[in-house]
Amino acid sequence: MTLQYCGFVAILGEPNAGKSTLVNQIVGSKVSIVTPKVQTTRRRILGIALRGDHQLILMDTPGIFTPNRQMEKAMVKTAYQSGRDADCVVLLIDVAQKKFDGCHEIIKKLGGKPLILALNKVDLIDPIRLLKISADFAQYPQITDTFMISALTGDGVDDLTSHLCKQMPQGPWHYPEDQITDLPMRLWAAEITREQLVLQLRHELPYETYVETEKWEPFDNGSVKVNQAVVVARDAQKPIILGKKGQQIKNISMKARLEMERLLGHPVHLLLFVKVTDDWMNKINIWHEAGIISEG
Ligand SMILES: Nc1nc2c(ncn2[C@@H]2O[C@H](COP(=O)(O)OP(=O)(O)OP(=O)(O)O)[C@@H](O)[C@H]2O)c(=O)[nH]1
Numbered sequence: 001m002t003l004q005y006c007g008f009v010a011i012l013g014e015p016n017a018g019k020s021t022l023v024n025q026i027v028g029s030k031v032s033i034v035t036p037k038v039q040t041t042r043r044r045i046l047g048i049a050l051r052g053d054h055q056l057i058l059m060d061t062p063g064i065f066t067p068n069r070q071m072e073k074a075m076v077k078t079a080y081q082s083g084r085d086a087d088c089v090v091l092l093i094d095v096a097q098k099k100f101d102g103c104h105e106i107i108k109k110l111g112g113k114p115l116i117l118a119l120n121k122v123d124l125i126d127p128i129r130l131l132k133i134s135a136d137f138a139q140y141p142q143i144t145d146t147f148m149i150s151a152l153t154g155d156g157v158d159d160l161t162s163h164l165c166k167q168m169p170q171g172p173w174h175y176p177e178d179q180i181t182d183l184p185m186r187l188w189a190a191e192i193t194r195e196q197l198v199l200q201l202r203h204e205l206p207y208e209t210y211v212e213t214e215k216w217e218p219f220d221n222g223s224v225k226v227n228q229a230v231v232v233a234r235d236a237q238k239p240i241i242l243g244k245k246g247q248q249i250k251n252i253s254m255k256a257r258l259e260m261e262r263l264l265g266h267p268v269h270l271l272l273f274v275k276v277t278d279d280w281m282n283k284i285n286i287w288h289e290a291g292i293i294s295e296g
């Protein structure tokens, strides 16, 4: 039997750096949702990729920033915890942004843990600026390697992936070879709908909004019936989701259904409705219990 290699790679970085885009690019499928808005990823999501004898378990994490709300604090904690748990840490940096203070702060907070630096979105800036940014990070002895990539186009991603494979310890694969994420289908489907909520409503979307899959019923012919609640914190937020004459929720439901069908490859019957729950803080406790976000 040939030797197997398997390990965990934490992808850390500021919100919007492109962490989920990178995980999806390496896995080759959308396991984690992507939007132009910050704080899209709220929980740790595993993306599982195979390269020869190597199984890479990529930990997509919420973006790291200075948190205010309880939920934000839990998200940032999850990200740092993932960094501690991983065999190898990739710090992903959006090179198209103006300021890098947040990235320097993250490096300091991570202590001496060895880091692989991935300068992302190279498709957006000129090479001279890129070299200058790279030089600014050369001061850190814990940065073992630097890659220049575009998670969106895939440019440079193969080199990074090959390097990650070389860092994986020898050991049996943790997941079956056809598994690409640890998210159960219900949670994945809720994420796909949340992606459309963010994309369609952008800044109008109330922060507390989340999606709960109440029913996931697969049929013999391959189709699946999905009932989901868009949960908001107050009655006054309902009209934002519904839109005039329910047009907004209809549009979101149609787009989420099409995306699920595209990714699953079979018909989806999606029923979306709005629910008001004012015990949002208790929900965070439920998330803790489910292990979706870390303790504390
Ligand atoms: N041009 C360009 N855009 C990118 C690249 N990588 C990601 N993006 C875009 O950047 C935005 C944020 O990408 P995400 O993958 O959601 O970023 P994230 O780091 O997961 O963000 P959070 O989950 O909010 O922390 C999206 O609009 C992506 O399409 C890249 O290499 N080039």
Ligand SMILES: [Mg+2]
Residues within 6 Å of the ligand: 019, 020, 021, 032, 033, 034, 040, 041, 060, 061, 062
């Ligand atoms: Mg993300």
